Amino acid sequence: MxxxxxxxxxxxxxxxxxxxxxxxxxxxxxxxxxxxxxxxxxxxxxxxxxxxxxxxxxxxxxxxxxxxxxxxxxxxxxxxxxxxxxxxxxxxxxxxxxxxxxxxxxxxxxxxxxxxxxxxxxxxxxxxxxxxxxxxxxxxxxxxxxxxxxxxxxxxxxxxxxxxxxxxxxxDAVRPVAGGRLLSRPGVFAWDRIDAASVLLIEHLPGDLAGRTADLGAGIGILAQALLERCPGVTAIELYEAEARALELARRNLADARIPVGFHWHDVTGGVPSGFDTIVMNPPFHAQGRGDRPDIGRRFIQVAADALRPGGRLWMVANRHLPYEEALGAAFGTLRVHAQRDGFKVVEGEKARV
Missing domain, CATH: 3.40.50.150 (Vaccinia Virus protein VP39)
Structure with missing residues (x-):
């Protein structure tokens, strides 16, 4: 889709x-x-x-x-x-x-x-x-x-x-950003900094996230890097990203990962494999145009719900004004809003145990 x-x-x-x-x-x-x-x-x-x-x-x-x-x-x-x-x-x-x-x-x-x-x-x-x-x-x-x-x-x-x-x-050369912690280049999302939404999500990611994990719309690997630093229970990470220029940077940024990491040039709206214990995401809210596209974020939410095992956890950040509550409520048994700042919100969803 x-x-x-x-x-x-x-x-x-x-x-x-x-x-x-x-x-x-x-x-x-x-x-x-x-x-x-x-x-x-x-x-x-x-x-x-x-x-x-x-x-x-x-x-x-x-x-x-x-x-x-x-x-x-x-x-x-x-x-x-x-x-x-x-x-x-x-x-x-x-x-x-x-x-x-x-x-x-x-x-x-x-x-x-x-x-x-x-x-x-x-x-x-x-x-x-x-x-x-x-x-x-x-x-x-x-x-x-x-x-x-x-x-x-x-x-x-x-x-x-x-x-x-x-x-x-x-x-267009690749260069260090974020105090040398990451490699980036012009044209990828928020190329010269860690964007405010990701900063907020990283601040609130708990250290007990574990198991097989996916980062949907992974960009240059900012959230995946945070998981590696903060969550020792994570056993593998799969990155799904539609922009090949960003994905190649993610490969370089996570080259020294202590666990298996997969890199997939993939449109998340088409679905991803199932069986994940944890999913993190900062979903895009527009395509290649200027206007808001909340349908993309809603589709990311549904894909995440389909890909998580029962009891699996989603941690996502989104613009506060975007209408995601109905999609989240329909897809997850339990929801918690952990933070709201600078126009963004951090939401945790737990998939119902069947």
Missing amino acids: HFQPMRDATTDNALATLMLPFESGLLSWPGDGAVLFLRARDGYPLHRRALPGLVCEQSYRPEAERLERSGLVLRNPEGADAGRLPLVMALPPRQRSESRALLARAVAACTPGGRVLACVPNNEGAKSAEDDLRRLAGPGGSLSKHKCRAFWTAPLDGPADAALLEQWLAL
């Missing part, structure tokens, strides 16, 4: 606008060679005509699954060598450092005479992203449609500013 609607030309305006330069004749699809699509998403605009050589890259599992189901070629992990390319397309993210690093990767991957084409919604920094590409690659073209802006380079013979290219390629 997935909770992001299938995008099409109507709902994914950035994808629709990205493809307009080809549909309007402003740009031509390369006649030979691979075309790399960074942060690719599936949708009707990719299926209106043949796109020979298209290779997609997507680190977010729900979007990657959609690409796979549509029969599009998907490469992983990020950074795999595809050689030099006549066209690199991108849907840059909102986070500025990650966006600049992505545009730099695109320019660096172009063969002589190749182009970079990108698109960003107007309310997510389209003008800034276009300016960034021009700083890297020089003047190009653009068009606006569907409240988005597509922009592209002229045929390239290397970057316009080689020093800036190298500087921006390094913006």
Whole structure:
């Protein structure tokens, strides 16, 4: 079960606008060679005509699954060598450092005479992203449609500013955060700190959590690391995370774990295996858009309840304003609110013993 609607030309305006330069004749699809699509998403605009050589890259599992189901070629992990390319397309993210690093990767991957084409919604920094590409690659073209802006380079013979290219390629580098306790990088959730919700949950995690444990929506491994430090009775931890960039960081952050740790690139809304004694989670409250998505958190609660054995314990933190009480009450026999602070609440649920 997935909770992001299938995008099409109507709902994914950035994808629709990205493809307009080809549909309007402003740009031509390369006649030979691979075309790399960074942060690719599936949708009707990719299926209106043949796109020979298209290779997609997507680190977010729900979007990657959609690409796979549509029969599009998907490469992983990020950074795999595809050689030099006549066209690199991108849907840059909102986070500025990650966006600049992505545009730099695109320019660096172009063969002589190749182009970079990108698109960003107007309310997510389209003008800034276009300016960034021009700083890297020089003047190009653009068009606006569907409240988005597509922009592209002229045929390239290397970057316009080689020093800036190298500087921006390094913006996405893995680096220590939280006083050196964790490794992170721009673009993952709360990348440069331990977020306030996780801090609150960690403060209240009891030391008697034990047995086979899961961390749902594990991010870079913050909660799992806290369990390892605080709960000697935990015998194994399984991390489930939809963003591959975050999961790879979790592998590094938990490399010295004293117990078996599993890492799963997985969309939790699709369910996880059962039989866990303990589950911890700080569920996402939005997808890749800006609006609240309490349905995702409610689904996490149901998945956690299904995955726990009778008498198993859930410890979660959530925004206080999100309507999770009904879902929690329906899924768990016993509920306790342990803390409320800074707009968040820490809830413990115990699965009824049948």
